[in-house]
Amino acid sequence: MQDVHRDGSRPSLAVLALLLSVMLLPLAPGVSADTVIRAESVDMFPEGTFDDATDWTLSSLAGFESRPADYTTTMVADGVLSFTHTRPELRDSTSAWATVTSVVNSNNTLGFPDGAYWYSSGQEITLSGFDFSAVSGRELTNVTLLVSFSIPDPLQQDDVRFIVSWPGSTELVRTYAHTQVAIDHMSGNPAAIPLDSLESWTWSILANVSVTIDYHSEGSTDDSRVEVDAVGLSATYYQSWYSFETAKAEASVLLSTSPVIDLNLTLGQTTNLAQSPCGLELIDSATGGTWISTVHERPYGQSWGRVHMSTSGNASVEVRGSADAQNWFGYTLLNDPFLLPDHRFLEFKVDLLDGCLTRVRADINDPTVTVSGHVSGAIDDLVVNVSTLRVAFEGVVLVDLPLILGSFSHSIPVGHLLPAAGEQIDIGLRTRFQWSSDGHAETTVVVVDDIMLSGGFVVEWDRDPSCDDVTDRQLDEDASGAVIPLLSTCNDDVTAWQDLQVSADSGDTSLLTVSVVDGQLVVSQQPEQHGQTTVMVQVQDERGNSWVSNFSVTVNEVEDAPTHAPLPLEVQVEVGESLVIELGVEDVDTPLSELQFNTDVSWAFIDQSGNLILEPIAEGSFDVSITISDGVNTVQASIGVLATAEPDLLIEQITLEHIQQGQQGQQAVNVTQGDVVTITAWVRNSGRSAANLVLVRCYVDDQLVGTSSSIPVIAPDQLASTSCDWQVGMGGGSASIRVVVDPLHDIQETNEENNEAFSEVTIEPPISDDDGGDQRPSGGGISVSTPMFWTLAGAIILVTILAFQLGPSKIRRFK
16 A cells, blocks of 8 residues: 655655554454545556666677677667667678580699699680589579689780580670780789679579670780689578577566555464464374464555465465455355455464364556567568567566567466565566578567556545644733644644644634734733633644644733833933923823822922922933832833033124324224224023134124134123134125134034124225325225235235135044
8 A cells, every 4th residue: 555645755764664554453343533535546667668667677689609699689769669670681602613614624723722723815615514403402692703814915916715505505705805915813902893783593594594705816926825723603692590588677666566565374262273483383293273364454546466385294274254344255265366355354264184274365456567669570480489579577587478579468467476566576577589590691689668567556635634732721811821832742644744734723813813824823811801711722734634622712901001101212301301202101901190200309290190200400311210010010210411501602693993104093884895804703502511712703794804712611691702814805885794603513512503794785886086196995994005905805815725624624523
């Protein structure tokens, strides 16, 4: 038997062994909920389809030698196994030399070439008497005329003619004329002239062939002469021969299923029999013994085959059957071929007369090797009943099939030869081509279409999944739920546990919910609920078979503690100011008005709305602890408070003054092109701490015109001034003056957005004198010529640039 997994793979040998052991156990009637979903036959020897040539080992031998065959090849291709025996023609040849001459005293021309010759310069010579009697029983194929002769000198006018005559025909077969050199065919190289085209030669015709050699002269002087050593005929014929060759194809396969039941001789009932190393032996040899087996059930959807006994003595086997293992038919004596009756349950009885009972086996479905194929080509020269196709199984010859043209199919029971599942079986085919041939070519092809090993079967059962039971659970209200591994504890005979489907339902969804995540049960309590309910669990396989279970869940009541929103790790508050933080305090069991709030500092408290109020009275870093209690549960939290007291710089006023030579400058309302004006910034510190090294920058139309000297210190609520000098340009119209205090943000302030101030001024052109020169306003300023003005402006700009380049780098402020 064999179980088949969902993916089609074969089961492990351990599973097969387990199934086989179950088959061997004593059976009793019972009720099973298992369902057979598939039962079908399988070929236990898939290599027999010849789909993969690598499954087979091929070899051949030439006769009794150890070398490969010369004329036989074996091949696995196109889904068949073929043995091709191609024997070529075998021919031989013999030569017969003339024994009769027409010229007296010309015996030198008779027999085989020996160097002695007869010559002529005009006289003809006719030779005959060719004896082929030794080979006249062979089939003649070719005839060639052989002439051992020479012509010593070139032929100018004369010629030499060879004429062949046989009853009813005469043919000129060769003429030598106008030769430029001598001709010599007496040095072991007689002239060979094919005669096949002249006649359908037979041995009797060759016996009457005559050959005439004629030297034909022209004129009074001979050119040369013909010297004749010997004349013969060479005959080629088919040569008979005989031998044999063999070719093999072998394959081995691990037997995944074995449809046999080896009955356990240690079980059952015995009479006058005892266990021994060989099996069961007689206790008292004077009387026979009996062994009755346990009950065995026929596998689902299969048929009983044959029973096989191994014994060193004489024994007989009987069997009785039943449909329910309760009501039995009588015992029936089995004889060859020992076919079993087709009852569902069988019980075997063996009567041993002498010797030892070694093994009793019952096979299922009558396991059979079937070989099918055909023989084509020619078998005329093959020796019948010796040229065969042999089929061997486990080293035992099953059958020798004679090679007869046409199709063949032969089946042989092999239940007695099958090994157990998991063991290897060897199947081999061997062809023997033994021939006794008359020399003709012949090709014989033996094609094996397939080899089947029947009797194997697969029965697929679908059983319910099984899982570990889930124990009852105790949970607390509003606490974390439970994650219960379930799927990993399950198994199924067909479906992998990872592919099983899990579902779960809560008996009271208002109390708790159940979900399935990655095969685990996730049990979650509903908020503010307690009580008891049942959870129902179902696990299903791919065909809907299920495992069902349930467990109890109790949710214990728990008093809830107050809650609040998450607090920031730290807040910054200016001393003297107030910061409100919404705590979002809630308690599902206690009204907000009944909660108790406490802090560990006097300047921090929680109002009736649950807001945290922070009003620090001194600068520093504080860790404020907060406590909220409902009388049963207390919640504590803390928050870092950074209380700061920082300056706050702002520009209260911008004033402009002309710089007069030798006297104090005047307050400027309007400025004149080319004037040097002092821009004074009045800076107030409205913060709670002093500001040190206060710097001011002045911009005109967003162009930097100067940076003031630092004010050493400005105390809280103090006013201080500093100034920049501005060389008014030559452009007319108006100018926008922007003054920035703390331009580099070196001073940390409570407000960094009030550090700038603006002022608009009008730029007037200079007043011209009577001579066309420029005049300053009557304010008493210094008159500066145009060249001097530009020289002075360039110097100021250069000094300003150098001051910025050489001054200290920007001071960074870290919070």
